[in-house]
Amino acid sequence: MKRKIYLEDTPLKEAQKKLLTAVEFAARMERIPTVDALGRVTAEPIFAVVSMPNFHASAMDGISVKASQTYSAHEKNPLRLKKGVDFRIVDTGDPIPDEHDAVIMIENVHMIDEDTYEIIEPASPWQHIRQIGEDVVAGELIVPASHVLRPVDLGALLAGGVLEVPVVSKPQVAIIPTGTELVPPRRRIERGEIPEFNGTVFAGYVQTWGGEPVYRGIVEDNYEKIKSAVQSAVETCDIVLLNAGSSAGSEDFTVHVIGELGEVLTHGVATRPGKPVVVGIVDGKPVIGLPGYPVSAYLALEWFARPLIHHYLGISEIERDKVKVTLGRRVVSVMGAEDFVRMTIGAVGGKLIANPLTRNAGVTMSMVRADGLLRIPATSLGYEQGEEVDIELYRPLQQIEKTMVLSGSHDMTLDLLATAVHKADPNRFLSSAHVGSMGGILAIRKGEAHAAxxxxxxxxxxxxxxxxxxxxxxxxxxxxxxxxxxxxxxxxxxxxxxxxxxxxxxxxxxxxxxxxxxxxxxxxxxxxxxxxxxxxxxxxxxxxxxxxxxxxxxxxxxxxxxxxxxxxxxxxxxxxxxxxxxxxxxxxxxxxxxxxxxxxxxxxxxxxxxxxxxxxxxxxxxxxxxxxxxxxxxx
Amino acid sequence: MKRKIYLEDTPLKEAQKKLLTAVEFAARMERIPTVDALGRVTAEPIFAVVSMPNFHASAMDGISVKASQTYSAHEKNPLRLKKGVDFRIVDTGDPIPDEHDAVIMIENVHMIDEDTYEIIEPASPWQHIRQIGEDVVAGELIVPASHVLRPVDLGALLAGGVLEVPVVSKPQVAIIPTGTELVPPRRRIERGEIPEFNGTVFAGYVQTWGGEPVYRGIVEDNYEKIKSAVQSAVETCDIVLLNAGSSAGSEDFTVHVIGELGEVLTHGVATRPGKPVVVGIVDGKPVIGLPGYPVSAYLALEWFARPLIHHYLGISEIERDKVKVTLGRRVVSVMGAEDFVRMTIGAVGGKLIANPLTRNAGVTMSMVRADGLLRIPATSLGYEQGEEVDIELYRPLQQIEKTMVLSGSHDMTLDLLATAVHKADPNRFLSSAHVGSMGGILAIRKGEAHAAxxxxxxxxxxxxxxxxxxxxxxxxxxxxxxxxxxxxxxxxxxxxxxxxxxxxxxxxxxxxxxxxxxxxxxxxxxxxxxxxxxxxxxxxxxxxxxxxxxxxxxxxxxxxxxxxxxxxxxxxxxxxxxxxxxxxxxxxxxxxxxxxxxxxxxxxxxxxxxxxxxxxxxxxxxxxxxxxxxxxxxx
Incomplete structure (x- = not known):
């Protein structure tokens, strides 16, 4: 068991690239019923097996005729047609009899008696007929490989006779929380106990990104136990996440376990927060050691697990929307580490004003409250108040723009007020920041809040x-x-x-x-x-x-x-x-x-x-x- | 059974407003385990029950001390501390003993022997200590009511001791496909049969929007059978969708059934496609008669079912992103009806060029292929080639920008090429439009395609x-x-x-x-x-x-x-x-x-x-x- 005390300062991009280069997934594939395939990723291009419609069908309510037998019809020379001989009655969707090749709308037909109809205009061949394959034609490509199936895709697949689709299996992502102090969440927490909630957050993100979370239960801080948990996880899962113990302390076993079982690619990235992360490979499977502090853990999860899942599924990563905002406060940064600052954004007086939340990586609530994330490059010392910067959005801009920003002193009734406002108009939101009464007055003066x-x-x-x-x-x-x-x-x-x-x-x-x-x-x-x-x-x-x-x-x-x-x-x-x-x-x-x-x-x-x-x-x-x-x- | 032959031309917005005004949902609520609540909507504001941490915890690996006992420590006057008497060893997360109020990092401690440590700097009170409630404090609002729960919210709820959350029940949305020609999708479709696939598409959208689809099976074109299907659906479901039979033909029963059982609010909206829609209320429940043609049906579903589901859940509707494009072709429209035109978009030579797909409402594939939707107001005659217009996006712009646009003649090998390109680089896509060889040359000339x-x-x-x-x-x-x-x-x-x-x-x-x-x-x-x-x-x-x-x-x-x-x-x-x-x-x-x-x-x-x-x-x-x-x- 080798000891390694210092963390590296690997640039994030480099660590990500190293990991994706080292991993070689052999993605599994499965055939599932098309009706159950919403959101799944196609493993192959899919072609229609049958045409839709697979017969010539009427596109209107009316009568079917042979067009060439109607050419003499004219306003001044009405043409009489006999039912069963010259025409048949067809509703929208009905098959066209073989001997016919046109449909006349019921509105353009004059009924003389039960069996005799009159027309005053000729029909042109194939008018008002949905030809075979108009919707989907057999052999046609319906969706390419690596396509995320949407509701309308399922419709086209079923129309084209594709009842089962080959999809990429969801990658199995093992989640192993470690820590002797961890207990399952409960209402009564004893002194020294910490409820294990990061695992639920990881599972939620993994699911959102298209993977299958596999929660493997809490493991205590014991080298052998963690090692055997990792060994059994890599046997059945595609990606392994270990939580906490990723730093360089005396009880931080992750780096040693990965080092013994496989290869450590990176231990420590040049970011704040999120630095103490371990990235490695065991039996060809990626194993990620995530930091214990919630904010660090969630950021590192997104940096490493998200691209792995997308890579496995063979789909492209969509970056978060960005928006330009004006900084309401100065945001400082140190050189050498990329900074990730959670921000609130308020749309006040036609301007988007952003302010940093706490930078303490232990405050889960700061992720809950954040409207977006400011990324400060390693080469920057930060930004001044009033500067324009780009922010990655955590909430849709439309929602931010409809949010009343309350500042100032905190009071419990503000929570009731927020609920009542949203109930009165579901398109409006009320958020409140607690900066004290004087802070609230200053926020109004600086145009950063609607009310205080x-x-x-x-x-x-x-x-x-x-x-x-x-x-x-x-x-x-x-x-x-x-x-x-x-x-x-x-x-x-x-x-x-x-x-x-x-x-x-x-x-x-x-x-x-x-x-x-x-x-x-x-x-x-x-x-x-x-x-x-x-x-x-x-x-x-x-x-x-x-x-x-x-x-x-x-x-x-x-x-x-x-x-x-x-x-x-x-x-x-x-x-x-x-x-x-x-x-x-x-x-x-x-x-x-x-x-x-x-x-x-x-x-x-x-x-x-x-x-x-x-x-x-x-x-x-x-x-x-x-x-x-x-x-x-x-x- | 009253007959009503003509469709109205109600403006879409008016029809939507009429419906939302007439409906009064009494949304049900349920308590579910927090770990299962991803994506659900909170029914009440949720407050923390316990603090996290609920004891003062060490924020570092090191030793805990009483700060006031360290004040004499100095480089020139090192202070020796006795284990168990003056200090205890604490790891990150460990509780701080009651008699202590500061932590000194292990890096700043010099070990003399097993029981004697030396420091050369005083500790300040509360340094390196995570105080009670630093992460979440009991009584604090974690999430407001009507909030869609994200992974990080679940973490904060569990940290705050909230193991069960009150959420709004998913509205039950009945899906009733009607039509004697309908059969369940299968590989061998007989002449005159149409596979029922709209229901699967509806179910997919309902799910995506937060509702619970309830597929009630195919009902033949029979007034009494459709009526009893609607009657039993309104008993157990919150929203009822009927498919086909929404127009004014002899076998279009929907409007009559709704009229007999309840009230028809709108029959026919001024749109193309999507006109023959029926919107009504039966026993206080909204009943929507959707047109039979797939494209009309999916558009009308989005116009009426989506706002109903959001209204039930009490959440705001997020509009699709819009983008400015240049029209590659003229798009004509008639006055008096709002036009919805499916469009492809190509990012060629730094410009976004959009072209209309077929406007035939029967072509499901046109929805599959569409990159976006052009909405032409009822008062407009359309747009000229080269005009700039706004388009609602069906695919993320980032994806559209990474798509190679192939035009020209169709060949099956293009599908293989598209698959191979995406496999070589999962961030790239290849789409092809089939306009013949000459059309392809012209597309290159007009800057609308990368290759032909x-x-x-x-x-x-x-x-x-x-x-x-x-x-x-x-x-x-x-x-x-x-x-x-x-x-x-x-x-x-x-x-x-x-x-x-x-x-x-x-x-x-x-x-x-x-x-x-x-x-x-x-x-x-x-x-x-x-x-x-x-x-x-x-x-x-x-x-x-x-x-x-x-x-x-x-x-x-x-x-x-x-x-x-x-x-x-x-x-x-x-x-x-x-x-x-x-x-x-x-x-x-x-x-x-x-x-x-x-x-x-x-x-x-x-x-x-x-x-x-x-x-x-x-x-x-x-x-x-x-x-x-x-x-x-x-x-």
Missing amino acids: GVHLLDENTGEYNVSFARQYLADTPFVLVNLVYRQQGWIVPQGNPRHIQTVEDLQQENITYINRQRGAGTRLLFDYLLKQAGIDPQQIYGYNREDFSHLSVAAAVAGGTADCGLGILSAAKAFGLDFVPVAEERYDLLMTKQFYESEGGQVLRSVMASDSFKQQVESLGGYSCRDTGRLIFAS | GVHLLDENTGEYNVSFARQYLADTPFVLVNLVYRQQGWIVPQGNPRHIQTVEDLQQENITYINRQRGAGTRLLFDYLLKQAGIDPQQIYGYNREDFSHLSVAAAVAGGTADCGLGILSAAKAFGLDFVPVAEERYDLLMTKQFYESEGGQVLRSVMASDSFKQQVESLGGYSCRDTGRLIFAS
Whole structure:
């Protein structure tokens, strides 16, 4: 068992090319019923076996005739025809009798009696007849090899008498999660356990790309066990994915296992994230060691497993659509590694503005929230705010363009609002980014958001929001519409063991407080409370530890790293914590006047004004909707 | 049973709106395991139940410490720590002991002995620690309602402890094919029978759009039977599709059945094709009567069933991508009806050129071959050649841009060539349109094709192709590369009952010939044979009846409407007909020099030059590959 401590910095393209060159798939083929072949890939060109129609058929409701016997018919010289002798009645699709070669539409026939019809115009040969093979002709190529079968292809195949199609078998893709800490997902996770969910994500992508995922179960961090899992996987599968253990640590066995059983092609690519990936070949089968962090794993999966599956199926890879956006924030990058940055995109005021999400590779939610991916070449130091860049889209542009972008402070009722808006108009979406009240005001000023949730208390006046918005939006007509009044209070462990009631109680010995970030409305409220009580912030242990949302504060209290934080009731409830009310505050939506008066703004207003929305909000607890939807202020 | 003979001309948009307004779905909901929920639509917003991680975890391999105990560490004053007392060893993902609050990377630790480690830098609190909820925090919104679940969403749901998700049930879509002539698809179709394949196409689209197709079996053209089929379908299904019988003929029962059981909203829309559609409501369920012709049926399905399914699921409709193209031919339209024209698109010389396919609604293959759809408003008379128009794409633009467009005469070996090219490079495609040799030369001249198959015999010189290409491509450098030599001969019924050997034999009484269109190489060959034999074309019965391909000629002979036609061996074979060789001709590919020398041209040449391609061609019979791939002429 050889040790290899350092990761390489192989350029991604080079690693991909090495892998595809080394792999030689002998793709299996199978014959399946045509009716079951939707989405499958043809293994050969497919030709029609029979013609459709396979007889001359009437294309109209009418009568069939021999054209040459109708040439004397004229308006001034009507021609009488006898049923069974000169004509037969045919409906659309009926076979044409052998002795006939034309059809006259029923509208152009005058019925004299049951057996005698009159025409005043001759028929031309083959008029209104669907000739043999008009739809599909025997011998004709219906679809080429390596074609992904669509519904209409199945129709043409069946019409052409092809009842079974040769298709490329789906490549079997083994998924082997490794890690002693892994457990199947469940509701109650013990300390030290991690639910195994990457495997489900891999399976979903493999399926989407046309492969057959084969989940092989969790294997603990044990060299021999991982080795035997890989050995048995390569026997029956075409591609093997190992998850975690792909780096260079003491328990990272993947590279050693592949090295012993076969050949390591690449260990480490020059990307951020996704660097610690292992690419190798065992018994001619590709084995990919994917990093443990979700974002790294999903990116590396797409870089290596997707082309392998396409290569096996013999189909071309379609790249994601790209779109040009303006950067709302600077995005820095280091030289030497390709950077992949998850981005949100907002279509505000006719412009597409993109902002980076967290670059922490451990945050699955950043992939869920991303609208697209910014790829920064290894030779670049990044981009400045305001620069135009290309972004690969994760969501259709049409959807992004119909999305209202909410910024500012987070509140649980925004999730209800998003749901209600989409329900009112299924073509509209509402997304929200949580950057605090001040961040929200700045987003409106920079044209990056349609609306912002704000609850900023002016220490001098005791008034909410107006003075702040005026200060920063002097040049932009804006409005403030009330969303809710809400209770802020102390979030404390169950039973409130430290008996915290007032801000003075936080000065007790050994009490650790968890604060909110600068610019958050809740932070301002806390500062206001301290000032009123005449307490120096530095007397509060933990004043400088900042978290970014009500839920994170509650999580810190629940996790035991803090004894108290200021936040909203619903956050306390989410973690089963206790809540001591401190103040009621006004939470408004700040919008430009332009958006307020737009179609989207009207949808938002009417949803907020609806009784059903207000009922939902109040049933959460800790909220009052007495002014919800009311215009509080217009500049 | 009321009779209604005339179809309305309701504008499509109006008919769609009427339907969506009249329908009120009470969408069902179900809870399914998250691991099975790929592609399903959430019925509610979904929130995390647990945090991920739900304990503070190490983000690195290293040692956990209490940060405040490390502050004295310095390069000049190394600090020694005792295992179990001052530090513990942690790997990435391990829980942090309660008494610790920081991790030092193993690279920054110096091991003195088994139990004593040394550091030369203090740790800051919370460094290299994944805090509780970093990935997903309990209570956080993971996905909103009406969200189509992607692989990464499933990961976030499982990470957040959501093991089951409430999803909207797939709407049950009943498919009822009607028609006494319909039979299940089979290889041997009797005269008057039509294989039922539209149902499979509908099922495929319904599935693609998120519905659950329920195939209810063929019902004969009988009012009572159709009525009871509809009645039982509306009992258990959410949407009902009836196929054929939607027009105003004597056997078109759909409108009467819907009228008796419920309400007809629209009968006839102002479109071409697709006009004879019936849209109605029975017991609150939408019932759509789709036209019988495949193209009309598939278009109408998309107009009415797709929005219904999306409406049921509560998701937004994504429109197809559009692209601007230049029209290679004039496309005419009548006022008063919206026209839907299937188009091919070729990316030739940096331009996208689109040409209409047949507008016959009976030709399924035209949907298979279409790259996109041109929509001509009811108020337009169409577009001129050279005009720029928008086209909805049926295939990804990336694929269209990688497609070599072959025009000209049809030959079976082109299908083999297409397969071989795609095999040599899965990112390349080859499509061929059959417009005859002259049509092919003109397509090259107009910049609509990369290459054209030609076999034009110069009556004066006995030479093939060169003089024609020179005449029409005086200003364009071109090359001729041989594809094959091939046998042309008389295609006659089995046993050659009329004993046709020479062109003189066609003058016998009662022999019906089937000719090829003007501009076809085979037509020129026939004219040459007639001229050599000194026969006046008008002495050949059927000389003026033109068909457009070898296969169509063979189909006419097989169908008994002609006794003989001139064509290639493989076409005769496809229909089990006899073949009397007449002449060997040279079939070349004509290309601009520019394409010949391009990357795509090189792929084409190397495929043609390969032994495997030649072997495949010669095994068809009737071909010689003695010059295949050879440059015959360069201008």
